[in-house]
Amino acid sequence: MAAHKIRVTVNGTLHEVEVESRLLLVHLLRDVLRLTGTHIGCDTTHCGACTVLLDGEAVKSCTVLAVQADGRQLMTVEGLEQDGRLHPIQEGFWQEHGLQCGFCTPGMLMTSYALLKRNPKPSETEIRQAISGNLCRCTGYVNIVKAVQYAAAKQQ
């Protein structure tokens, strides 16, 4: 199994690691870098619990090879909070009860973060479309939509 030296910047910190060709990005984050806020919920790229930002774009990190992240910028849920202050999207999910068990939450947060970056004033339909690739079994999505709206309002 070939090993590759890669350089990835995760939440602003540069990591140089040696990885196998087949290592998935989610395993690099969880098993190698021990950033366990990114979750695995399905193995088939459907649930979205593993969503992270790759050069600012939301990707499901179970369908990206670690080597594909070489030389690129990653952001995970651990990167949202800055200087002890929650990001508005985090505030929104907490304040609007956009979470119950919290397992889908990191993926939802990253998808929503990417949405608000490209569309700071999304309509409810646009929010629902954006998160439709992220599954939640607890909330019925009602408060997740409200949480994103809260963050959008706060970021204005």
Next chain:
Amino acid sequence: MSGDGQGARGPGRVIGRPRRRVDGRAKVTGQTLFADDLFLPRMLFCKLVRSPHPHARIVAVDTAAARAAPGVKLVLTGEDFPIPYGIMPVSQDEHALCRDRVRHVGDPVAAVVAATERQAAEAAGLIRVQYEPLTTIASPEEALATPEPRIHDYGEGGNVHRLAHFAFGDVDEALRGADRVFEDLFFYEGSTHIPLEQHAAVAALDPDGRLTLWSSTQTPHYVHRELARALDMPAHRIRVIATPNGGAFGGKSDPFNHEIVVAKAALLTGRPVKIGLTREEVFYCHRGRHPVLMRLKTGVKPDGTIVAMDLETLLDGGAYGSYGAASALYTGALQTVTYHVPRYRFRACRTFTNKPPCGPKRGHGTPQPRFAQEVQLDKIAVALGKDPADLRLQQIAPAHSLTANFLKLGSIGLRECIERVVDGSAWRARRGKLPFGRGLGLACSSYLCGAGLPIYWNDMPHSGVQLKLDRSGAVTAFSGATEIGQGSDDVLAAIVAEVLGIEASDVKLVTGDTDLTPVDLGSYSSRVTLMAGNAAIQAAERAKVMLAQAAAEKLGVSPERLAFADRRVFDVENPDAGMGFADAVILAETKLGTIGTTGSYRPPASAARYRGAGVGPSAAYSYTAAVVEADVDPASGWVTVAKVWIGHDIGRVLNPVLARGQVEGSVYMGLGEALMEEQTFRRLPPRLSSALVHKIPSLLEYKSPTSLEMPEVVTYFIEEPDANGPFGAKEVGQGPLLPIAPAVANAVYDAVGVRVDEVPITPEAVLRGLEERGEGHAARVGPRAFPAVRWPDALCVAPPWEGGDGTAVGQKPGRAGRGGGGGAVATTGSRT
């Protein structure tokens, strides 16, 4: 119990007010550590080898190549697990690894423990198991027709696991005297929980050799017991820690084989051992909703009032007992709780099949018969020309009464639930009057607030809470309850805070740890708010007495004059005379020594004393009514739910934000079951041992509603405080799921005139109905036959209004009535 008082309504200082949940910050920062997030030094990884056959004898297991593979530290087989276990004392039918027989695809036969997960997986692939395939049983019908080979050598003979037959009054006589009798067959398909977190567990040894297991479990106490049993180890040498569950919905209530395997592996290697199941493995672990075929016969008066109900249920139990002995009884036990049913006969049959075992899923055994009754009531209303809402309003079970099967009902807010959803949806103006393709459907339900009996018979508390207060002003609550996302941490913190006059965020929680926390039976059967909540009130009231005694002495007033609010303890008649909460603790610690209190809770005794009466009793029952508005596309059969109005009698709201979230989540899960979710299997050809494989064991194909399918939900809370609930509160986690599927079915009928007497209500089913309707037939899609079951003789119990005392005819006095919850589940009569 509390100064705030039972029967009080509206918000208190903490309870009833919207709060951000106390564990929310950890969840939005990724700091919550789920079981699979734990990494311990020197940790090994475990993979299970699972059977590809649905039913086979294990002839030989060759592990030599796996043992020699790189990184492998340990290989285990059924030989290592001689002791059976199971959640119910009456069905100890599982081994952590199968010993001589596999009973469903996915049954584990061997385990490999290696330095990395990949090494474990690769070595697992080297294990050669020689099987001798046996006849496979795919359905209850096949189970009834195929007594041999038996999947288990216990039960009711053949492949029947459990039979029950109860008669509360002479139902045949009442049906003969009824003005109309309605008889229908219904089928409710099985579905699975899909907690987004796949099960995971880590086992490790303490320096002194004691075993610790971290696991995504809803029931650490039961896992603790079963680990001790299966490992033949003293329970006090084992510690079980329930990590926060990434969703559960009943799917993490059984003690699981993988938990026992990693525990054994840690004992044998002396190193931490982790296992994380794949999503496919979770589908095969299952323990979800039983597929249930139902025959429901109801006799009514000319105005539609029920005079008698006769229900038969046939359950597809899958390959093991799991909670099935209780599940079978739950398909009938609560049918008397929503409406007054003067006479009731209930027969249940649970069969074994060669599929993953079914167990408890949100609503445990109750959504199926609720679907049957609520759809049938809709038919009765149509036949009698009545408004379905009125038909229900006229026969709500009376509050504070006994049912025909001797369940003790408390507060009932169903009338207001119905009125609110009827008003909100403009039901009376719109039902039956919307354009073709759009319809409204109504359904109601009730659910228990905690099973009245424990899984294993004992007289000890079901919930315990300990409080520690110290001079820093810190309050720590220790509870065995498990946070599965429902918000139990927040509810416990709020209750303690309310009593002590502090904020919920002031209360530190230690939960779900069998070493540190008092026993709590677990987060199942909607029991935590009521049971752990009452225990928390008791513990907090006891602490309050200690603080009040010391503070009163300092202030020179009697303790009765003191109030606890806004983090202060003060004289109600002179609020300036007082002190901060922490100062009150210092005074109490000075005067009385270290401050610690306990509270415990055990549900009230049941009035039912017949055998099998252990399932159904509860300290209180919640009530729900829902109206669903649906669009049905006549061209495709596609059903789109446009809006849901739901009224829930919660007794008293402890945190409106959390409660609303539970209702919305229940509506979501109910819609999934109503429209798309299916745990179904297909049979492969005989050369593949007729394997019964899951049709769709991945989240890509197992359909569940996304944010795009989820409609608007309008939630109404009815606060009808129940004397047995903490501050009057009742459950909200499960009940609101129950009316959704029947309300959808009734809305489809209102929209296009098609009766779909089964769930899920697929486009195919709707189209089939529309075709029938076009051909002039009765437009009904659903089961056509109920197979012959050899029912045992009825256990006859006279209803309270016919002179019954809760015992069965001919029953000897004694403990018999305690059966059913678990320990004493027994057959209800001899075979005819």
